[in-house]
Amino acid sequence: MDIEKLYINMGGEIKRFEKFGGKLEEGYEFFYKKRVAEVDVQLFGLISGDFSPIHFDENVALQTRFKGRVVHGMLTTSLISAALARLPGLVVILETYFVYIAPVRIGDEVEIKGVIQEADSEKNRYKINIDCFVNEKKVVEGWVKVLIW
Template sequence: MFDSAMRANRAAIEAFSPPADGSDEATPPAADAEDRIDPGEDLAEWTSEVHVDGEPTVGDTVRFSKTLSEDDVDRFAAASGDTNPLHLDEEWAEETRFEGRIVHGTLVAGLISAALARFPGNVVYLSQDLEFRAPVRIGDRVTAEVTIVEALGDDRYRLRTVVDGGDTRIIDGEAVVLIDSSA
C-alpha cells in the first residue's frame, strides 16, 4: 500500500515540479507526434454520436463514450495531483465502502466536456452543477450525454448533462454553455 501511494505521489510531484535547469517556467515534456490528439478526431476506443442539425436548438444531443482504464486514472492523478489512495491503491481501497479502487469523479465528469467538444462550433463552459450517484470502476465503459434543454439568448444554452454506465446513472447535472456556431 505504501509503495503504490509513494509511486503516485512521485508521479504527481514530477508532473508539477519546475525544470531541473533552474528556469522559472515549467515545461511539460513534449509529446511524440503519434501521442498527440488531433482536434476533431476520435481515438479508436472512443465513440461519439452527434444529433445536431445546423444552429444549436432545444433537443440537440451529443454522446461520448469511453472505457476508463488504469492508465487514465494514473495520468489523471499525475496531472491533477489527486493521489487519493481510493483511486490508486487496490489494497487500501478494498477496505473502504467501495470495496476496491474507483475512478476519480472529476475524471468521469470530464467526459461531459468531451461530449461538449463534439458540438459544432466553439463551446465554452459557463457553469456546471453535478450530482455523483454511483462510482465507476477501472475498466467500466461510460457514456456522457448532453442535451440542450433551453436557449437562453446571446448564444447561451442550458443543458442536461448525464453520465451513464450501462443501466446505472453515474452523474446527473446541468450546465450552461456558450456555443459560438460561427467558429
Template sequence: MSQDLHGYYLEDLVVGQSASYAKTITEADIVLFAGITGDDNPIHINQEFAESTMFKGRIAHGMFCAGLISCVAGTRLPGPGVVYVDQNLKFRAPVRIGDTVTATLTIREINVERRRVTCDTACTVKGKTVVDGQATFMVDKRPA
C-alpha cells in the same frame, strides 16, 4: 477562426438535441488523471486501501466523468468553439476500471439573446446513472 473547425452555431441548435461519447476506463486513465490533477487520493490509486472502503476497491475520479462531459461539449455538441460557463454535478455511483462510461449532453434551453445554451448532462454505466447535472455554454452565432 477557421470555419471548418467550428462546431454548431446557436442557430443550428434545438431543444432536445443530444450527443454522447463513450470511454472504457483503464488503469492508465486513472493513473494519468491522478498525475495531471495531483489528486492521488488512495481510493483511486491504492488497491489495498480502496478495498477497506465502502467501495471495496478502487474507483475512478468523479471529475474524470466531468471531463467526459467536457469532451462531448467541446467535440460534438455544441462542439468546437463552445465556451463552458458553468456546470453542476451529482455523483450517484462509483465508476471502476473496466467500466464503459457514456457521457451524454441534451439541450434543455436556448437563450438566443445571451448566446447561452443550457444542457442536461449525464454519465451512465450499463444504463445506470453515475453522474448527472446541468451545464451552461456560450455558443457563437453564425457569422453574417
C-alpha cells in the same frame, strides 16, 4: 506524437475529434462514450496531483464501502468536456453542476448523454442537462451552461 503512442500502448482509448451536426435547440440530444482505462487514472493523478488511495491503493480501497479502487469522479466528468466540445461551434463552459451518484471502476465505459434544456440563440447561451451512465446505470447527473461562438 510520442505521447499519443505511449497512451495507446498503455491501454488508453483514443477518441478522434469529430463534430456533431444539426441545429442547437431545445430537445437536441447528443451522446459520447469512452472507456476509462488504468492509464487514465494514472495520468489524471499526475495532472491534478490527486493520488488518493481510493484511486490508487487497492488494499485501502477494499476496506471502504466502495470495496475496491474507483475512478476519480472528476475524471468521469472530464468526458463531459469532450462531449460538449463536439457540439457545432466553439464551446466555452460557463457553469457546471454535477451529482456523483455511483462509483465508476477502472475499465468501465462511460456514456455521456446531453440534452439541451434552454436555448438562447441570440446570446448563444445554452443550458444542457447531463447524465453519465455505465452499462445503463446512472453514475453522474447534472447540468452545464455553455456559450457557443
